[in-house]
Amino acid sequence: MAADEEAAELVSAASDRHHLERMVARRLTGEPLAWITGSAQFCGLQVMVRPGVYVPRWQSETLARTAAGLMPPGGVAVDLCTGSGAIALVLQAACPSSRVLATESDPVAADCARENGVEVLLGDLGDTLPQSLAGQVDVMTGVLPYVPADGLHLLPRDVVAFEPRTALDGGSDGLHLIRRAIAGSVRWLRPGGWLLLEVGGDQFETVLQLFAAAGFQATEVLCDGDGDPRAICGRLGPVPEGTARPQASSR
Numbered sequence: 001m002a003a004d005e006e007a008a009e010l011v012s013a014a015s016d017r018h019h020l021e022r023m024v025a026r027r028l029t030g031e032p033l034a035w036i037t038g039s040a041q042f043c044g045l046q047v048m049v050r051p052g053v054y055v056p057r058w059q060s061e062t063l064a065r066t067a068a069g070l071m072p073p074g075g076v077a078v079d080l081c082t083g084s085g086a087i088a089l090v091l092q093a094a095c096p097s098s099r100v101l102a103t104e105s106d107p108v109a110a111d112c113a114r115e116n117g118v119e120v121l122l123g124d125l126g127d128t129l130p131q132s133l134a135g136q137v138d139v140m141t142g143v144l145p146y147v148p149a150d151g152l153h154l155l156p157r158d159v160v161a162f163e164p165r166t167a168l169d170g171g172s173d174g175l176h177l178i179r180r181a182i183a184g185s186v187r188w189l190r191p192g193g194w195l196l197l198e199v200g201g202d203q204f205e206t207v208l209q210l211f212a213a214a215g216f217q218a219t220e221v222l223c224d225g226d227g228d229p230r231a232i233c234g235r236l237g238p239v240p241e242g243t244a245r246p247q248a249s250s251r
């Protein structure tokens with residue numbers, strides 16, 4: 001976000017001059033703007049973001065919108081590793097008749113998502129999802145930690161200093177959680193259900209292979225608003241006739 005836009009957000013969040021000065025002082029330390037103002041915009045929604053919780057990124061908006069566009073009326077969605085619940089909120093807003101569940105391992109983030117109105121199950125990936133959802137999920141999303149452990153120091157200084165390492169660290173090759181999420185998703189998705197995962201720079205080829213090995217078809221790379229590859233979307237086979245291509249919803 002540009003400096004003048006940040007300044008405008010701080011001014012509008014401040015109750016008075018002293019409050020503004022305190023907020024500016026916090027921002028000067030590198031603390032995320034959303035922790036200071038208490039919220040971030042995501043797909044046009046205002047999402048509450050508590051201190052300590054990963055701030056939803058605009059780069060994840062295409063994934064969220066595409067997932068929303070794939071939801072059938074009255075469908076079931078699961079957002080893995082939901083953080084503040086931003087993606088789950090987009091799904092809920094776009095498909096009010098659907099059931100949207102989220103998972104999260106960090107109690108602070110889980111509480112934050114609940115405050116945002118998301119139904120959150122505290123636990124590791126899909127481990128805490130109810131058995132009754134096996135084979136019933138239409139859309140599963142995830143912006144999981146995917147930064148290789150030895151690349152964490154290359155992230156922007158403020159991110160390294162403030163955002164929780166558990167939200168970022170994807171293990172030695174960045175794919176520790178992504179591998180488990182892909183393998184685990186086939187238990188929850190219905191045949192023809194969709195899995196959308198955000199991935200990083202040089203991970204696409206490997207993750208496309210993981211999708212294929214798990215039985216996903218019609219797999220596509222999604223680009224963010226800058227046109228950079230940002231996520232992978234695949235449909236669990238066997239895919240029904242007349243397969244729709246993934247398209248972002250307007251939300």
Ligand SMILES: C[S@@+](CC[C@H](N)C(=O)[O-])C[C@H]1O[C@@H](n2cnc3c(N)ncnc32)[C@H](O)[C@@H]1O
Pocket residue numbers: 054055056057060080081082083084085086087103104105106109123124125142143144145166167168177
């Ligand atoms: C990169 S953040 C993304 C948060 C959110 N999806 C978003 O886009 O704003 C990853 C989140 O995954 C959570 N997380 C890390 N390991 C997890 C695990 N094994 N199971 C569930 N959640 C996990 C972190 O606490 C963090 O909130």
